[in-house]
Structure formats: structure tokens, C-alpha cells
Amino acid sequence: MKVNQILMSGIAVLAAAAMAVAAPGGGTVSGKVTYEGTPAKQKPIDMSKEPSCAKAHATPITTEAVVTGAGNTLENVVVYISAGAPDGATAPAQAVTIAQKGCQYVPHMVAMQVNQELKIVNEDQTSHNIHPLAKANREWNKSQPPGSPAFSEKFDKEEFIPVKCNIHPWMHSTFAVLKTSHYSVTANNGAFTLPNLPPGKYTITAWHESYGTQTQDVTITGSETKTISFVFKAKPY
Amino acid sequence: MNTKVPSKWMFLLSALAILALPSLSAAQESHIGKLTGHAKPGKELYRRFCIGCHGPRGDGQGENAPYVTPQPRNFVAATFKCRSTVTGTLPTDEDLFNAITRGFNTTNMPSWEPLTPQQRADLVAYIKSFSERWKNEKPGTPIEIPAETAVTVESINHGKELFQKLECWKCHGPEGRGDGPAASTLTDSNDQPIRPYNFSVGTRFKCGTTNQDLYKIFITGVDGTPMPSFADVIKPSEAWDLVHYLRTLQVARKGPESELMKAQGGSVKVADKSGK
Numbered sequence: 245m246k247v248n249q250i251l252m253s254g255i256a257v258l259a260a261a262a263m264a265v266a267a268p269g270g271g272t273v274s275g276k277v278t279y280e281g282t283p284a285k286q287k288p289i290d291m292s293k294e295p296s297c298a299k300a301h302a303t304p305i306t307t308e309a310v311v312t313g314a315g316n317t318l319e320n321v322v323v324y325i326s327a328g329a330p331d332g333a334t335a336p337a338q339a340v341t342i343a344q345k346g347c348q349y350v351p352h353m354v355a356m357q358v359n360q361e362l363k364i365v366n367e368d369q370t371s372h373n374i375h376p377l378a379k380a381n382r383e384w385n386k387s388q389p390p391g392s393p394a395f396s397e398k399f400d401k402e403e404f405i406p407v408k409c410n411i412h413p414w415m416h417s418t419f420a421v422l423k424t425s426h427y428s429v430t431a432n433n434g435a436f437t438l439p440n441l442p443p444g445k446y447t448i449t450a451w452h453e454s455y456g457t458q459t460q461d462v463t464i465t466g467s468e469t470k471t472i473s474f475v476f477k478a479k480p481y
Numbered sequence: 482m483n484t485k486v487p488s489k490w491m492f493l494l495s496a497l498a499i500l501a502l503p504s505l506s507a508a509q510e511s512h513i514g515k516l517t518g519h520a521k522p523g524k525e526l527y528r529r530f531c532i533g534c535h536g537p538r539g540d541g542q543g544e545n546a547p548y549v550t551p552q553p554r555n556f557v558a559a560t561f562k563c564r565s566t567v568t569g570t571l572p573t574d575e576d577l578f579n580a581i582t583r584g585f586n587t588t589n590m591p592s593w594e595p596l597t598p599q600q601r602a603d604l605v606a607y608i609k610s611f612s613e614r615w616k617n618e619k620p621g622t623p624i625e626i627p628a629e630t631a632v633t634v635e636s637i638n639h640g641k642e643l644f645q646k647l648e649c650w651k652c653h654g655p656e657g658r659g660d661g662p663a664a665s666t667l668t669d670s671n672d673q674p675i676r677p678y679n680f681s682v683g684t685r686f687k688c689g690t691t692n693q694d695l696y697k698i699f700i701t702g703v704d705g706t707p708m709p710s711f712a713d714v715i716k717p718s719e720a721w722d723l724v725h726y727l728r729t730l731q732v733a734r735k736g737p738e739s740e741l742m743k744a745q746g747g748s749v750k751v752a753d754k755s756g757k
Contacts, residue, residue: 293662371648373709377670383560384569385702387709389647395713410707411651413666 271464274437275471277321277430277450281478283310284454289414296369297347297412307414308352309454310478317434318476320353321452322404322420324427325438326459328446335360336425339396342417344372344388349407349417353453355429358402358421365394372412376405376419385410404451418453450474511574511605516598518574523607526600534589539611549589552671559612560670560705563688568702568710570621571614577605579689586685624700624712626693630721632737634745640726643719647711652677657730670705677707683733695724 286306291298298304311319339361343350347368356362366372366388375385380401388395399405399421409415420427428436438448441464449459455476462470511518527535534553536543541555554561563580564572572580581601584592593601609615630636644650652667654660659679669675678686688698700720702710715723728738 371651373707375707375709379558382569383558383670383704385704385707385709386568387647387702387711387714389714392714410667410709411648411663413663413668 270439271441271443271467272437272439272469273441273446273448273462273464273472274435274469275473277318277323277434277436277452277474277476278316279312279318279455279476279478280316282480283312283478284481286310291347291412291414294347294370294412300346300368305346305348308416311352311432313432313434315434317430317432318452318455319430319432319434320351321430321434321436321450321474321476322353322355322422322427323430323436323438323448323450323474324355324420324422325424325441326447326449328444329424329426329441335398339363341365343367344374344409344415347372347409347412347415349415351429352416353418353420353429355420355422355427356399357425358423359398359400361396361398362419363394363396364388366390366392370411372409372415374407375410376407378403378405381405381421404453406453420451448472450476452476455479509606509610511578511602511609513575513578513598513602513605516602518599518602518604518606520603520606520610522600523603523605526596526604527607530593530596531604539608551588551669551673551675553590556608556611559614562703562705563698564621564701564704565623565697566621566701567624567712568704571618573620573623574602574605574609577608578602581605583689585687587687624697625717626696627717627721629692629724630718632725632741634741636722636725637729637738637742638726639719640722640724643715643723644726647714647723652707653680657681657727667707669707675706680727680730681732683731692721692724692728695727696720699723 286309288304288306290304291301308320313319335357340354340356341363342354343365345367347370354362364374369390371387371389373385373387377383378399380403381399386395399419401421402423403421405419405421407417407419426438426441428438430436443464443466445461445463447459447461449457451457455478458474458476460472460474462472464470509520532543533545534543534549535541535556536546536553539556541553543553546553559571561572561576561580564570564576566572566576578601581593581604584590593604596604650661651663652661654664657680659677661677664677667675667677686694686698688694688703698708699711700715701712702708725738728734728736729742732739
């Protein structure tokens with residue numbers, strides 16, 4: 245018991261120290277993204293043409309153009325610093341992963357930095373072609389049959405790139421390629437956090453694939469946490 | 482100071498300046514074999530022959546564009562279907578030259594073979610001036626095509642296995658008739674409906690007629706369309722097998738592949754169809 249307690253407290257101290265190292269002071273902007281109005285009802289997806297994927301879902305999944313949570317919260321919103329922060333000079337070494345699983349992109353919204361490695365995985369028993377419809381970046385289109393190894397790609401320009409699989413027209417994703425390292429994708433509760441901000445004036449942008457863009461200016465002076473919220477107008481169509 | 486520079490040196494300096502100029506305007510030139518195309522005469526040719534569909538800005542919005550399906554190529558976006566280079570990269574000058582020469586079968590883009598090779602090279606140079614991409618990026622590296630393997634029954638059968646395994650039939654149909662389960666839903670990158678190639682009709686491919694062209698099409702992919710690149714998933718040694726099998730799907734076309742299948746009496750397609 246005693247040993248356990250000592251160990252636990254030791255771990256807690258270590259964890260606290262690790263966090264202190266990870267967060268070199270600075271302020272935080274956090275908050276919530278919600279909507280008002282009635283969002284379009286998401287349609288169930290008919291996967292009968294792809295039985296191996298249809299089997300993967302007990303009940304048919306729906307489209308993900310708008311995903312909401314309890315209390316009108318909005319999921320899959322990319323919240324990032326669009327002005328004020330120095331550009332993330334070097335892309336982080338660790339890769340971002342997108343999986344094709346049950347004929348769905350997981351996650352639906354993939355945020356990454358310019359030149360960061362994106363790893364693309366096919367976990368299905370069917371072929372997919374991954375086709376980012378890029379405009380600023382290069383548009384490519386690659387086949388990934390079942391059992392073939394994951395492959396990696398990079399995008400060298402800032403862009404929100406719609407992604408589709410031509411074989412399974414219901415599959416949609418977005419690659420949010422950002423210059424900044426300060427970004428957050430809202431979870432189902434609509435929450436986001438942008439930590440480690442040195443003092444300064446920032447423009448925070450929230451981007452949603454169906455509802456567009458909103459911005460707010462925030463000034464950070466010390467190590468405070470500023471709370472802001474974004475409210476998108478939901479369109480019923 | 483200047484007056485003291487010997488005339489010999491002045492001559493050298495100006496010669497250097499002249500030599501440096503072409504590299505500055507490299508994006509305004511094209512190089513196809515021994516030919517060098519220039520954007521200036523290319524512009525005049527473009528305004529005479531191409532502007533109607535591809536538009537004055539090269540964005541594919543010419544005055545005929547609303548009546549043209551598929552839409553004329555947008556040279557500003559610089560996404561090109563027929564390349565010898567990997568997916569997502571710029572084509573070589575030769576790829577563009579060949580595309581102009583060949584035209585695009587089953588579309589409104591005719592063959593421009595009546596123009597001289599020099600004129601076509603000039604057009605390539607001018608087309609490259611529409612997109613910044615030619616200034617910031619180099620064309621992709623052409624894919625390597627190994628020597629074609631022998632057309633054998635084993636090769637054709639293995640090609641058929643690949644056709645199944647890589648799920649080509651999802652779009653092109655189990656017999657290559659362009660009627661796969663995903664065929665009716667396909668759209669190109671402009672959200673326009675697009676049909677997968679129907680092998681049974683046996684028309685020329687958009688990107689050429691030879692076995693090498695066919696090899697290129699599925700390895701590089703057809704950018705801007707649903708046809709992806711299979712470069713990472715087909716071994717070069719296997720790719721010829723797929724080519725040989727695809728040729729047997731072209732039942733309306735005579736070739737060594739379908740002749741062999743007929744001779745074997747085990748023709749995968751021909752016997753089935755003629756029996757009905």
C-alpha cells in the first residue's frame with residue numbers, strides 16, 4: 245500500500261514536471277464551437293454495393309458533413325491561429341495518420357502542418373483510391389488495394405483539401421494543411437484548446453467544411469487562459 | 482571606371498549577359514528532342530486554334546466551353562491526364578507535345594498533326610506560361626518501362642488475377658465493359674460525370690494506342706479523373722501481364738493477345754461473347 249502510494253505520488257510529480265516542461269509558460273486560448281439554427285439532417289449511407297464494408301457497421305452510418313453533440317456543439321471544426329503566431333518553421337517529426345476503415349475516413353477531419361508526414365492506411369478488405377482534390381497543392385490520385393502497405397505523402401502549401409474515394413462516392417474527408425503549429429480540431433463536445441501562446445495579438449480562425457470560416461482577435465499578455473466561443477449559423481439544407 | 486574597361490572585356494560581359502537570358506525565360510520555352518519551342522509564336526498559334534475552347538486566360542473557359550464535354554483542359558490548374566510522370570507531377574514537354582499531336586479520342590480535342598512539329602512545340606511553350614507551376618516546379622521524372630515480356634497464356638491469366646485483385650472491375654466492369662458497380666457514380670475533379678473506359682468497344686485510349694501507352698496509363702494514373710495511379714501496388718514485372726490481359730478485353734480489336742487466346746480455344750472473352 246505504502247509503496248504504491250509513494251510510487252503514485254512519484255509518478256504524479258514526474259507527470260507534473262513533464263507538463264511544466266511541455267508548457268513553457270505562455271497563455272492559452274480555449275473555448276467551444278456551437279451552432280444555432282437547424283443543421284441539415286445527415287443521410288444514412290447505403291453501402292450495399294460494398295458488402296465487406298456494410299458488414300462493418302451494425303447500423304448504417306450517416307454522412308459527416310455536419311457532426312453535432314449534445315448542447316448544440318459542433319465537431320470537426322479546425323480552430324487555428326491564422327495571424328500573429330510565427331509560422332511553424334519545421335514540421336513535427338511524427339506523422340499524422342488517416343485510416344480507411346469500414347469505407348469511412350477515420351478521422352473525418354485531418355489537420356496537419358505544411359510538410360508534415362501524412363500516413364495513409366487501408367484497413368478494409370476492399371480497394372480504395374485516395375484522391376485529394378488539391379488546387380494550391382498538387383492533385384494526385386493513388387490506388388490502395390486491400391493488404392497493401394501504408395504510404396506517406398506531404399503537402400507543401402497551406403490549403404483545405406477535399407478528399408474523396410472515387411470507388412466509394414460517399415467517402416469524404418478534408419486535409420487541413422496549416423502553416424501554424426497552433427491548431428485544434430473540435431471533439432464532439434465542441435471544445436478546443438490552443439496552449440503555449442507567447443504574449444501577443446492573435447487572429448483565431450475556426451473553419452467548418454459546411455459552414456465556412458469565422459475569425460476572432462485575441463490578445464495574450466501573460467500566462468492567462470482566454471475563453472472564446474464560435475457560433476456558426478446552421479443551414480437546414 | 483567604365484571607360485577603362487578594355488573593349489575585349491566588354492564584349493565578353495555582353496556575351497555573358499546574352500547567354501544568361503535564355504535561362505531566365507526557360508519557362509517560356511519547350512524542348513522536344515532537337516526542337517525548341519518558343520512561347521511568342523506559340524501565343525499567335527494559340528489565339529488562332531485553341532482560344533475558342535481553352536479561353537484567352539488558358540483556364541478552359543473559352544466561348545465554346547459551355548458546349549464541350551468533357552470540359553476543355555484548364556492550363557492554369559496544370560493538372561494533366563496523359564503523362565509519362567508520376568501522379569501529381571507536371572508532365573514533360575514531350576508529353577504535352579504528344580497530347581497535342583494525338584488529340585484526345587472521344588472528346589472535342591482533335592489531333593493537331595496538321596501543324597508542323599515546330600508549331601506544336603511553340604504551342605507547348607505557350608501553354609506552360611499559363612500556370613505558375615512551371616516556374617516553381619520541375620516536371621516529374623518519367624516512369625521506367627521495362628522491355629515488354631512475351632505474350633503468353635500464363636501472362637494473360639496472371640493479368641486477369643491482377644484485374645481481380647486490384648479491383649479494376651469496380652469501375653471498368655467484370656468484363657471491361659465500363660459497367661462496374663462504381664461506374665455510374667464517377668465524377669472528375671470538376672464534379673462532371675465521367676465514364677470509365679469500355680474495353681469491349683476497343684476505341685483508342687485517350688493517352689495513346691501502344692502497349693507502352695497502356696502500361697503508362699495505369700502506372701501514372703489519369704490525373705483529374707477517378708483513375709488512380711497503381712505505381713505503388715503493381716510490380717514492373719507484373720504490369721505487362723495486366724497490359725496483356727487488358728488487350729484481350731478489347732474484343733473488337735485484333736491483336737497478338739486476343740489471337741493467342743483464340744488459338745488456345747480458351748479465349749476468356751471472345752468465345753463467351755460469340756457463343757451468345
